[in-house]
Amino acid sequence: MSFADQTSYLSQDISEVDPDVAGLLNAELERQSDTLEMIASENFTSLAVLQAVGSVLTNKYAEGLPHRRYYGGCEVVDKVEELAIGRAKSVFGCEHVNVQPHSGATANEAAYQAVLTPGDRVLAMALAHGGHLSHGLKVNFSGRLYEFHHYGVRREDCRIDIDQVAEMARAVRPKLIVAGASAYPRIIDFAAFRAIADEVGALFMVDMAHIAGLVAGGVHPTPVGIADIVTTTLHKSLGGPRSGMIMCNADLASAVDRAVFPGLQGGPLMHVIAGKAVSLGHAQTEEFRERQHQVVANTAALADGLIDGGVSLVTGGTDNHLVLVDLSRTDLTGADAEIRLDHAGITVNKNGIPFDERPPTVTSGLRIGTPALTTRGLKEAEMREIASVISTALRPAVSDAELAGLRERSQAISERFPLYPQLVSGSAIA
Numbered sequence: 156m157s158f159a160d161q162t163s164y165l166s167q168d169i170s171e172v173d174p175d176v177a178g179l180l181n182a183e184l185e186r187q188s189d190t191l192e193m194i195a196s197e198n199f200t201s202l203a204v205l206q207a208v209g210s211v212l213t214n215k216y217a218e219g220l221p222h223r224r225y226y227g228g229c230e231v232v233d234k235v236e237e238l239a240i241g242r243a244k245s246v247f248g249c250e251h252v253n254v255q256p257h258s259g260a261t262a263n264e265a266a267y268q269a270v271l272t273p274g275d276r277v278l279a280m281a282l283a284h285g286g287h288l289s290h291g292l293k294v295n296f297s298g299r300l301y302e303f304h305h306y307g308v309r310r311e312d313c314r315i316d317i318d319q320v321a322e323m324a325r326a327v328r329p330k331l332i333v334a335g336a337s338a339y340p341r342i343i344d345f346a347a348f349r350a351i352a353d354e355v356g357a358l359f360m361v362d363m364a365h366i367a368g369l370v371a372g373g374v375h376p377t378p379v380g381i382a383d384i385v386t387t388t389l390h391k392s393l394g395g396p397r398s399g400m401i402m403c404n405a406d407l408a409s410a411v412d413r414a415v416f417p418g419l420q421g422g423p424l425m426h427v428i429a430g431k432a433v434s435l436g437h438a439q440t441e442e443f444r445e446r447q448h449q450v451v452a453n454t455a456a457l458a459d460g461l462i463d464g465g466v467s468l469v470t471g472g473t474d475n476h477l478v479l480v481d482l483s484r485t486d487l488t489g490a491d492a493e494i495r496l497d498h499a500g501i502t503v504n505k506n507g508i509p510f511d512e513r514p515p516t517v518t519s520g521l522r523i524g525t526p527a528l529t530t531r532g533l534k535e536a537e538m539r540e541i542a543s544v545i546s547t548a549l550r551p552a553v554s555d556a557e558l559a560g561l562r563e564r565s566q567a568i569s570e571r572f573p574l575y576p577q578l579v580s581g582s583a584i585a
């Protein structure tokens with residue numbers, strides 16, 4: 156290879172090197188811009204986070220922790236990880252944090268490994284009632300390694316049945332109780348879980364993947380200081396890069412750190428940790444806190460609009476960043492409703508509802524969240540317009556022409572709130 160080849164390998168733009176991938180990056184930027192993103196677990200991260208994640212830190216190996224690495228040349232990335240750690244502590248008020256987990260599921264895997272031995276009993280929320288697959292689904296590592304038992308919600312009001320949690324805890328005698336959900340529209344009472352854990356001598360873990368942004372913004376009670384271990388993602392309501400982290404009290408610090416590395420992972424993704432530092436920096440600002448308040452206000456406005464439009468919601472409403480539409484008394488399935496909203500320019504996901512009689516690939520529900528659109532700048536007025544679009548799209552005999560008209564209404568909204576105006580293409584960083 157000549158010197159010229161070498162320089163072009165290192166410096167040529169992706170649009171020249173790989174038009175296939177570059178074209179897809181542009182197509183995805185366009186899709187994100189032109190549709191209304193309402194998947195409750197998604198968000199738009201800042202340009203600053205995109206820059207950190209797309210940086211030269213991806214080149215660096217840094218197994219170990221700051222100042223205790225198995226590689227040389229870590230003096231810069233040590234500072235990056237220390238910034239992420241310091242900011243996480245200041246945002247959440249935790250004693251200890253490990254910012255290396257690659258994802259939310261990996262954070263949970265490490266948290267379990269820190270406090271459990273294979274075969275130990277764990278009590279967690281059932282997936283079918285809003286839990287997560289890493290909380291003991293049979294085909295997941297969690298369900299294969301540990302003996303999970305599952306509590307759920309009450310049939311009458313679809314709220315967590317804390318009396319059932321207490322009864323099961325007394326019967327099962329778990330080593331660990333887990334609270335936290337992926338599809339639960341109400342506030343979770345962490346103190347009530349703590350009391351049960353104390354009564355039966357269990358450790359208490361909270362997986363706040365979905366609500367971390369709300370917790371950081373002070374619009375959902377914090378589990379930090381109540382739970383022994385708190386795991387989270389950064390890319391959902393918190394709005395950071397796709398990744399996870401684990402917070403705990405000082406007494407579990409070394410068990411958690413050892414579970415992440417060498418227990419589970421090799422080298423940390425230092426570029427993503429830089430992105431975590433940037434997003435946790437955002438989370439320290441007043442602007443961020445205001446946005447989290449807006450997320451809750453927007454979801455409430457969406458819920459009111461949907462109810463006015465004749466749509467049923469699980470629990471009859473919401474306290475947080477999402478609503479769960481209940482289609483069980485209609486002929487429309489969650490799968491069909493997802494496709495209809497797609498045609499209407501709104502991206503959501505079908506979701507099982509508690510006591511769902513349709514299979515998980517079909518479902519009787521839709522999960523709809525507001526964090527992404529709130530980041531984009533939408534407020535209550537737009538939420539009411541979106542609720543009207545959604546309730547029209549879910550009517551029994553809606554025609555293709557009507558759906559096309561609804562898509563124009565959705566597009567009119569998205570055009571008023573430009574996404575990443577600095578990005579001329581999906582790959583180019585301003």
Ligand SMILES: *Cc1c(COP(=O)(O)O)cnc(C)c1O
Nearest residue numbers: 258259260287336337362364365
């Ligand atoms: C999303 C989610 C996770 C998993 O996060 P990944 O980053 O997708 O692995 C774990 N727990 C809960 C409750 C979640 O909602």
